[in-house]
Amino acid sequence: MIAIVAIILITWTPKKLTELSEVLRDDEATQDEPKEYKLCLVGAGIAGLYIALILDTLKINHISFEFFEASDSIGGRCFTFPEINVVKVKGGVNCPILFNDVRLLKSGVSPDWTTNPFDVDSVSNMYARRDPGSIMSEVRKEYFDALNENPAKGFEKLMEGGRPLRHPGVSDKYNNYRGIEYLETFAGSTTSFNGAFSEYVIDSINVAAEKQLCIEGDVEVLSKNVWWKLRTKPQIKKKVTRIAREKTTSMLVGVEGESEDRRYDTVLCNPTLGCMQKMDLTSAQLNWGEKCAIRGLTYGPSTKVAIRPLYVTHHAWNWHQDPNSMGAFAAFGPPSSAPFTPTSPARRAPGCST
The missing domain is CATH 3.50.50.60 (FAD/NAD(P)-binding domain)
Incomplete structure (x- = not known):
């Protein structure tokens, strides 16, 4: 359903x-x-x-x-987020992580989880001193292996894990309530662990695909091209x-x-x-x-991926490495000079009123 x-x-x-x-x-x-x-x-x-x-x-x-x-x-939700501020892109060097009133800048590397970087004292070190992503990988590994070895039998095993992720029976090792809440915060989103564990595994398989395609020009390009091909608009x-x-x-x-x-x-x-x-x-x-x-039924979080900018400069300045200008760029040269950033007003979709 x-x-x-x-x-x-x-x-x-x-x-x-x-x-x-x-x-x-x-x-x-x-x-x-x-x-x-x-x-x-x-x-x-x-x-x-x-x-x-x-x-x-x-x-x-x-x-x-x-x-x-x-x-x-x-285009529907393809146009939900018309602008991207690349300075704030999740995972970017200027994107802070805030948890338990502790604010960290990624600075291009992940936090040192072995030091309990967010000073969490309500969960055991089994959680607080390990990368939450590695814990979730460990929990789902046996299902990944079963699906790879024999898809039919692996799927039967997966269906046995239909209980919510926060259910103690999903994992005998990681069955602490506060620990599960901690993992949900870092490895998912609020209430995401209320869904079935089998759904989480399937979603993880999709994300873990070896080859993923990228549409240059944003996902709106997809809806626009479909629109152009339609005889019945x-x-x-x-x-x-x-x-x-x-x-x-x-x-x-x-x-x-x-x-x-x-x-x-x-x-x-x-x-x-x-x-x-x-x-x-x-x-x-x-x-x-x-x-x-x-x-x-509810919807999960939505993501908009920033597109690499195409720009022209009069010199070989690495703007994306300059700490004073990361996330912004400028175009120079005659006959005019126009500074701008990757964010721009949303372009209207084809077929819309003017």
Whole structure:
């Protein structure tokens, strides 16, 4: 029960859409006028854009869709953080670590954990004098090894660890309450250990991938390129306020400012769960599990990665190594001089109002 529920009522995968395409071809062979299927996509975040791209790419006959976005731009949370101050980037040399009223500058190296750098007196030295990351690596190692040796059996073992991370049974060695709180502070975020241990292991595997790709120009480049490829563009400033299921197979969608509902064969709803809580879904015929998911599921921390700047200078000055100017740079040369920093006003997404 994860973000899969974000697409309400029916989740159409490429495989299912291909199967439907075959059914429609059969309809064409038996009917003079095949039925037209009309879909509705709600939310032009990266998930909605991806679904629209799939529908456009498959080019299934007799299927059309309308695409609504409540805001004035596309991309959703890709545009949540429009600016990056590289001086404050986590892990940077000028990024301080503050815990237990002790403030340390990283200075390019990690704290010396063997000295109990944050003067923690409420947990044993088993925690306070060790790098929290190494402790968590030790806890999950047996599951990593099991998955690498035999994925099927390793997965069965992983499912046995479905209890929350803070549950004493997860680790016989590290089962002290205060110690677990300490680890959560440094190795995760507040309440992150309330999730299942199996989820933590899977997330760690994703992060530990040997090869990770980087999009030059920020993640907004991804949403922009998808937008350019779409034949059916999202309609911005179209806020969906109601989704309902009729007694027939049709579904009704209410759009703010419109007096009548729109009718579709199915609806693919992709907004965040918080947005869905604001919609009228009382007649959508959701089951109890779907309602609980919309109410109770939460999102983890979000990260924006700074992009290396491209700059021109009139000399070979290593600005990024100068303690007086780390995180900022300037452009020089005729006919003008213009100092600036890597932070800049957010560029509006394509399709937005001017």
